[in-house]
Amino acid sequence: MGACTGLGVCKGLQTFEGNKPCPAVRTLAQVLLENVPLLTETYVEVNGAPLPRLQWKKDGTLNRHDAGLALDLILFANRAGEQQLASKIIEAFLECRTEMHWYSVIYMNFQYDRNGNRSPYTDSDLHMTHIHIDWMNYGLYKQTGKTSIPWPPEAYRIGFTDILTKRLNRHYSEW
Ligand SMILES: [Zn+2]
Numbered sequence: 001m002g003a004c005t006g007l008g009v010c011k012g013l014q015t016f017e018g019n020k021p022c023p024a025v026r027t028l029a030q031v032l033l034e035n036v037p038l039l040t041e042t043y044v045e046v047n048g049a050p051l052p053r054l055q056w057k058k059d060g061t062l063n064r065h066d067a068g069l070a071l072d073l074i075l076f077a078n079r080a081g082e083q084q085l086a087s088k089i090i091e092a093f094l095e096c097r098t099e100m101h102w103y104s105v106i107y108m109n110f111q112y113d114r115n116g117n118r119s120p121y122t123d124s125d126l127h128m129t130h131i132h133i134d135w136m137n138y139g140l141y142k143q144t145g146k147t148s149i150p151w152p153p154e155a156y157r158i159g160f161t162d163i164l165t166k167r168l169n170r171h172y173s174e175w
Helices: 023-035 080-095 138-143 161-174
Strands: 042-044 050-052 070-074 104-108 110-113 118-120 127-134
Touching: 023 070, 023 161, 080 104, 080 110, 080 127, 080 161
Parallel strands: none
Antiparallel strands: 042 050, 070 127, 104 110, 104 127, 110 118
């Protein structure tokens, strides 16, 4: 992850705030770590390496992850308990949508848009290993000529800690 190859330009780092996740992603990660014990643990990647279950960075290219606007929650869909937990967490994200103002949530073969509308996720890369959530505004990205991924105002929202904690605890105790 570090070194920039090719043209020597790590476009993913051309965000307005530098190389760190946006306040909304930082806040979300904190709430999840404090309320969902499984997400504080590591899992074993296909190459055998233990990795954290919360991941915001990708590969240093121009993408919503390295721009600091996205978080992946590693929860395997082929493990019943993890898939069940994932659906509870997604329920909590939907319930807190107006406080969190995320732009999209993807898991398995479905996705939710910023209005909470569910639709099939048809890209080849089905999300069978993780929930993806992000604050990327595609319109702002297009305005830059697709040269950088600006942070929309929603990426600065941090006031959802209490409500999300409440929702997660309700669901997590049910789980
Ligand atoms: Zn992702």
